[in-house]
Amino acid sequence: MSILEVKGVRKVYTTRFGGNKVEALRNVIFSVEQGEYVAVMGESGSGKTTLLNILAALDKPTGGSVILQGNELSKIKESQIAAFRRDNLGFVFQEFNLLDTFTLEDNIYLPLVLAGKKYEEMHGRLEPIAKQLGISQLLKKYPYEVSGGQKQRAAVARALITDPKLVLADEPTGALDSKATDELLRLFGEINLLGQTILMVTHSVKAASHANRVLFIKDGEVYHQIYRGNSSNEELYQKISYTLTMLTTGGDQL
Amino acid sequence: MKHLFYPKIAWMGMKNNRKLYIPYVLTCVGMIMMFYILAFLTASDVLATMAGGDFVQNMLGLGRGICLLFALIFLFYTNSFLIRRRKKEFGLYNILGMGKWNLARVMLWECLIISGFSFVLGLGSGILFSKLAELAMVNILKNETSFSLSLNPESVLMTLKSFGVVFLLIFLNVLRQIRSSNPIELLHSENAGEKPPKANWFLALIGALCLGFAYFLAVMIEDPVASLLWFFFAVALVIVATYLLFMAGSVTFCRFLQRRKGYYYKTNHFVSVSSMVYRMKRNGAGLASICILSTMVLVMISATASLYVGMEDSIRNRYPRHINVSVNADDPDALEQSGVFALQERAGELAARQGMTMDQETMLNYRSIAFGGYVDGEVLRTKDPNADKPGISLYYADLWQIFFVPIEDYNRMMGQQETLEPGEALIYSTKGTKLEVKELSLEEELTWKIIDQAESFVSNGEDVMSIVPSLFVFVDNFEETAEKAWKLTNDSGNQAVTYKWEYDFDLDGKDEAQIAFQKSLGETADQMNLSQQGIRFSCAGSAENRSYFYGMYGGLFFLGILLGIVFVFAAVLIMYYKQISEGYEDQSRFEIMQKVGMTGRDIKKSINSQVLTVFFLPLLAAGVHLGFAFPFVWRILLMFGLNDQKLLIFVTICCYLIFALFYTLVYRITSGSYYSIVSGKKGR
Numbered sequence: 050m051s052i053l054e055v056k057g058v059r060k061v062y063t064t065r066f067g068g069n070k071v072e073a074l075r076n077v078i079f080s081v082e083q084g085e086y087v088a089v090m091g092e093s094g095s096g097k098t099t100l101l102n103i104l105a106a107l108d109k110p111t112g113g114s115v116i117l118q119g120n121e122l123s124k125i126k127e128s129q130i131a132a133f134r135r136d137n138l139g140f141v142f143q144e145f146n147l148l149d150t151f152t153l154e155d156n157i158y159l160p161l162v163l164a165g166k167k168y169e170e171m172h173g174r175l176e177p178i179a180k181q182l183g184i185s186q187l188l189k190k191y192p193y194e195v196s197g198g199q200k201q202r203a204a205v206a207r208a209l210i211t212d213p214k215l216v217l218a219d220e221p222t223g224a225l226d227s228k229a230t231d232e233l234l235r236l237f238g239e240i241n242l243l244g245q246t247i248l249m250v251t252h253s254v255k256a257a258s259h260a261n262r263v264l265f266i267k268d269g270e271v272y273h274q275i276y277r278g279n280s281s282n283e284e285l286y287q288k289i290s291y292t293l294t295m296l297t298t299g300g301d302q303l
Numbered sequence: 304m305k306h307l308f309y310p311k312i313a314w315m316g317m318k319n320n321r322k323l324y325i326p327y328v329l330t331c332v333g334m335i336m337m338f339y340i341l342a343f344l345t346a347s348d349v350l351a352t353m354a355g356g357d358f359v360q361n362m363l364g365l366g367r368g369i370c371l372l373f374a375l376i377f378l379f380y381t382n383s384f385l386i387r388r389r390k391k392e393f394g395l396y397n398i399l400g401m402g403k404w405n406l407a408r409v410m411l412w413e414c415l416i417i418s419g420f421s422f423v424l425g426l427g428s429g430i431l432f433s434k435l436a437e438l439a440m441v442n443i444l445k446n447e448t449s450f451s452l453s454l455n456p457e458s459v460l461m462t463l464k465s466f467g468v469v470f471l472l473i474f475l476n477v478l479r480q481i482r483s484s485n486p487i488e489l490l491h492s493e494n495a496g497e498k499p500p501k502a503n504w505f506l507a508l509i510g511a512l513c514l515g516f517a518y519f520l521a522v523m524i525e526d527p528v529a530s531l532l533w534f535f536f537a538v539a540l541v542i543v544a545t546y547l548l549f550m551a552g553s554v555t556f557c558r559f560l561q562r563r564k565g566y567y568y569k570t571n572h573f574v575s576v577s578s579m580v581y582r583m584k585r586n587g588a589g590l591a592s593i594c595i596l597s598t599m600v601l602v603m604i605s606a607t608a609s610l611y612v613g614m615e616d617s618i619r620n621r622y623p624r625h626i627n628v629s630v631n632a633d634d635p636d637a638l639e640q641s642g643v644f645a646l647q648e649r650a651g652e653l654a655a656r657q658g659m660t661m662d663q664e665t666m667l668n669y670r671s672i673a674f675g676g677y678v679d680g681e682v683l684r685t686k687d688p689n690a691d692k693p694g695i696s697l698y699y700a701d702l703w704q705i706f707f708v709p710i711e712d713y714n715r716m717m718g719q720q721e722t723l724e725p726g727e728a729l730i731y732s733t734k735g736t737k738l739e740v741k742e743l744s745l746e747e748e749l750t751w752k753i754i755d756q757a758e759s760f761v762s763n764g765e766d767v768m769s770i771v772p773s774l775f776v777f778v779d780n781f782e783e784t785a786e787k788a789w790k791l792t793n794d795s796g797n798q799a800v801t802y803k804w805e806y807d808f809d810l811d812g813k814d815e816a817q818i819a820f821q822k823s824l825g826e827t828a829d830q831m832n833l834s835q836q837g838i839r840f841s842c843a844g845s846a847e848n849r850s851y852f853y854g855m856y857g858g859l860f861f862l863g864i865l866l867g868i869v870f871v872f873a874a875v876l877i878m879y880y881k882q883i884s885e886g887y888e889d890q891s892r893f894e895i896m897q898k899v900g901m902t903g904r905d906i907k908k909s910i911n912s913q914v915l916t917v918f919f920l921p922l923l924a925a926g927v928h929l930g931f932a933f934p935f936v937w938r939i940l941l942m943f944g945l946n947d948q949k950l951l952i953f954v955t956i957c958c959y960l961i962f963a964l965f966y967t968l969v970y971r972i973t974s975g976s977y978y979s980i981v982s983g984k985k986g987r
Contacts, residue, residue, distance in 0.1 A: 107897075130902075131897075131900050131901060131902035132900070134900045135900030140899065142898070146895040147895075148895055150580065150892070159574075159899055162569070162573040163570055163573075163900055163901055165570055167568075168565065168568045171568065191499050
């Protein structure tokens with residue numbers, strides 16, 4: 050069953066004085082199945098971030114619809130959208146977006162506290178996740194005291210602790226060095242094997258090569274997609290590189 | 304065009320940061336205006352020629368000094384805040400190829416532009432308002448003046464010089480800051496990771512103890528002299544305690560809350576408490592300053608306003624009747640023999656001749672024996688009983704002015720029918736004291752059984768002027784007491800006791816007529832050759848002294864208002880800058896919280912409650928300080944002859960309410976800019 054269906058999403062930005070219209074997304078159609086690990090690729094300005102914001106219900110599409118587990122996002126009331134986001138979606142950002150006023154532990158608890166959960170329950174949920182992500186020893190530290198990779202793992206823990214239907218990751222490796230990148234991608238793979246659906250927006254070929262499926266966006270449309278099939282990461286890497294070359298050098302249709 | 308490059312860059316820099324610079328320039332303008340007005344009034348001829356004017360001008364001169372010192376400290380503080388905010392911009396200039404020397408030139412231009420603006424506007428409005436201030440001043444002093452705008456070149460020059468130095472110092476400080484920085488640091492200075500504040504139990508505890516002790520002093524010390532001595536100590540304690548509590552105490556309290564997991568991990572508390580820790584760490588000092596400034600403004604204005612409003616009462620206390628004759632002698636028999644009592648008839652004749660009538664109902668007419676003495680248990684002594692003991696008593700806690708008054712004089716004036724058996728007496732003590740004794744003796748000579756405390760007695764100028772309380776003993780053996788007291792004087796060999804006759808009455812004439820009457824009464828007394836008989840005669844009139852009272856209390860009140868305005872100015876600006884810096888800090892948090900699943904409404908609610916707490920905590924604390932300062936203020940005002948406690952309470956509460964209203968208004972206005980900053984990035 051599809052967990053996420055994106056049907057003909059269109060997004061037009063109007064400049065402030067209403068003069069110019071910029072079409073960021075033209076007609077995006079795709080769906081994500083339960084337990085999938087999907088990477089969305091595209092160059093800067095191709096509309097990746099706009100798409101992610103729409104999927105996250107942070108922004109509304111101009112046309113078309115996004116359906117997450119049977120709920121159409123644009124039909125959810127404004128007052129419930131935050132709660133919906135909290136319960137169904139987990140976010141991992143390029144810039145980690147950890148609050149520097151909280152310890153890592155409190156940062157991870159944040160969505161649960163907002164949902165009004167008890168401390169004992171939160172603590173019970175945190176333990177296995179922290180262990181899996183290897184941050185059990187760091188929980189009492191503050192963001193400024195740990196490395197980028199550790200911060201990102203804490204951010205992943207925060208995304209996972211609500212047990213979301215879908216984890217949305219926006220360039221999760223963008224601010225990490227190569228070692229931390231490898232580590233994070235390995236963790237994403239593990240989490241996905243445990244059944245977590247992940248949608249990752251990236252322009253790193255390496256990051257995309259860990260996914261099961263890669264979507265390419267160009268000029269506001271899904272232009273192409275590659276399934277992993279039985280390929281290894283390296284083989285997928287090759288395929289993606291090839292596709293990207295084709296995209297940039299202007300092959301009209303693959 | 305090249306020579307316009309630096310001024311242009313400076314101008315652009317300020318224009319782009321107008322949110323920061325406009326209030327700063329306004330403050331400079333305000334400070335210069337205040338300073339000029341104070342300088343103008345200090346040099347004003349109109350004031351100088353008024354009764355009590357020289358006293359007022361001395362005080363205004365003092366106020367001018369305080370104003371300048373405050374302006375220096377405060378503008379320094381504000382300016383360094385501005386520079387901190389702009390360091391990133393400087394770093395960028397630096398990287399783009401501007402050396403420190405070029406930056407210094409830009410800053411020089413900036414400084415010149417700001418000071419030029421401030422001087423033109425400040426002096427302009429100063430000159431405009433100085434006449435208004437003079438009119439207000441003259442009005443407060445109940446005098447009249449012509450309405451003409453005047454300019455005092457000397458005061459202008461003085462303002463230019465004083466603030467020229469202030470601006471120069473500020474500029475040097477800016478240079479120092481530019482010199483001691485490198486470009487990379489400049490670029491990143493705003494993003495430096497902030498260490499989480501640590502709870503400092505020790506400092507918090509010391510703060511709490513200091514505050515507790517200061518409050519304890521305020522409430523427990525009932526003796527007026529002691530309270531005057533302890534007042535400044537208590538003020539210092541409260542200042543220290545306020546800083547400690549705002550800086551360390553608040554953080555410690557938040558940390559304590561965080562450790563209580565059941566409380567902390569609640570939607571409402573979680574974000575608020577953890578952010579408050581940082582907020583209080585960053586703003587503790589500023590908020591403590593606001594709190595102390597507010598308290599000072601409130602104490603100053605409510606005290607001076609009470610004095611001013613209650614001035615007629617104070618005059619009436621100091622000079623109980625319109626004309627106050629007081630006759631003193633060192634010898635108990637001198638009064639009777641001199642025939643000074645004949646003044647009663649003379650005064651009546653004089654009044655009739657000048658077409659005035661004496662009010663017989665309110666007339667005060669009593670004899671007394673007075674000396675400064677010590678209450679040593681149940682014994683009244685003329686000498687300090689502890690004088691020869693080692694470890695001298697530092698406080699005059701047991702020093703009193705003691706008066707013996709015949710019971711018949713008491714009955715006559717108070718309309719009472721008290722009868723005393725031989726060896727019995729009534730007592731009454733002033734300045735809110737109450738002497739709980741069953742017996743009283745005068746050294747070893749005489750002993751009275753105290754049968755009751757009198758509820759009140761007429762106001763006595765000497766008591767009002769004195770800082771120590773007075774004890775009135777109403778006795779039926781006045782003559783015998785006089786003799787024994789005389790013997791005491793002789794034994795000790797120094798003049799300790801005075802025999803007095805107080806003769807005060809009201810007249811139904813205007814102030815001028817009363818002053819004329821007072822003069823002729825004095826002349827009449829002179830003809831009686833009293834001084835040759837060892838008698839000191841004095842005659843004081845409330846009419847004659849009224850203008851001095853107005854000069855003194857009115858001047859204090861006026862100065863209180865002016866300095867109050869300056870302090871409020873400062874508090875407002877601190878508040879505004881706090882809001883702005885809070886806004887920039889909160890901007891990114893706002894975004895993250897929204898992404899993690901907090902609704903915009905929740906965020907706004909949470910931030911709102913935090914900001915409210917941060918800004919109203921000082922107001923609240925100032926209220927508590929004011930409440931505890933009240934007994935102190937009351938006792939000190941007692942010494943100024945203000946006896947109306949209800950008035951003081953009323954004025955204090957009014958001042959607080961007006962201040963709170965003003966504070967809220969300022970908060971409302973400045974919080975607008977806060978929200979515009981916080982939500983600025985959102986609409987991306």
